[in-house]
Amino acid sequence: LGHPAALLSHLAPLISHLCQHHLHYPSLQPVATLALARFMTVSGPYCQQQLPLLLAHLEHSPLPAVRANLCVALGDLIRSHGSLLESAYPCLFARLQTSEHLLVRRQALTVITHLSLTGMIKVKGRLGEIALCLLDAAKPEVKVEEQAEKSEQRLEKSKVDSTLSS
Numbered sequence: 001l002g003h004p005a006a007l008l009s010h011l012a013p014l015i016s017h018l019c020q021h022h023l024h025y026p027s028l029q030p031v032a033t034l035a036l037a038r039f040m041t042v043s044g045p046y047c048q049q050q051l052p053l054l055l056a057h058l059e060h061s062p063l064p065a066v067r068a069n070l071c072v073a074l075g076d077l078i079r080s081h082g083s084l085l086e087s088a089y090p091c092l093f094a095r096l097q098t099s100e101h102l103l104v105r106r107q108a109l110t111v112i113t114h115l116s117l118t119g120m121i122k123v124k125g126r127l128g129e130i131a132l133c134l135l136d137a138a139k140p141e142v143k144v145e146e147q148a149e150k151s152e153q154r155l156e157k158s159k160v161d162s163t164l165s166s
Contacts, residue, residue, distance in 0.1 A: 012039055012046060019053055022061075030066050033057050037073030041080045048084055055091050064101035071095055071104065075111035078120055093126055113151040 018025050018032035025032070036054060040047040054077075058070040074092055078085050095108035109130065115121045123130065130151055 008039065008042065015039060016050060016053065019050075019057065022057070029057075029061065030063065030069070033061070033066055034069055034073065037070065037077065040077055044081050044084055047077060047081050051085070051088060055088060058091055058095070059098075064103050067095070067101070067104045068107040071107040071111050075115055078115055079118075082120065089121060096130065109151055113154060117154055 015032055015035045018028050019036050022029045022032065033054070036050060040050055040054065054070065054074070058067055058074065061067050061070070071092065074085070074088060078088070092108060092112060095104055096112070112121070112123065112130070116123045
């Protein structure tokens, strides 16, 4: 992205524009936000520059599918640029509580569990947020509570395994 002759360097401003003016291009929002996330995986400086825009879409997009996809994309970005994205962790954890849509909470829980099990993030002090997903147990059609229980079991097993190997 940094080299002026690179094709991606010509497309990056267009993608940023589409994301910044998503109300003018509502049908392009899902594609533009995913393209933004993919471009961010390619370049650390571009990632830092565009992170506030991506997080704004993650928090405020009216489309649950966009928010769910951006949870996964944020997980990919954390794997690519780890320490650059520490400020984004609270936004990802917030999707567990603030999202009224099941798909978004489920994707956030899956991404957090995966990142934790691979050692990319630490969930110390945040297990309560994961446990809040168990409150969905009052709704029989919702399966987030099962996923939360499995996540907690995996995290506990991971802790035991790491303690035994130490």
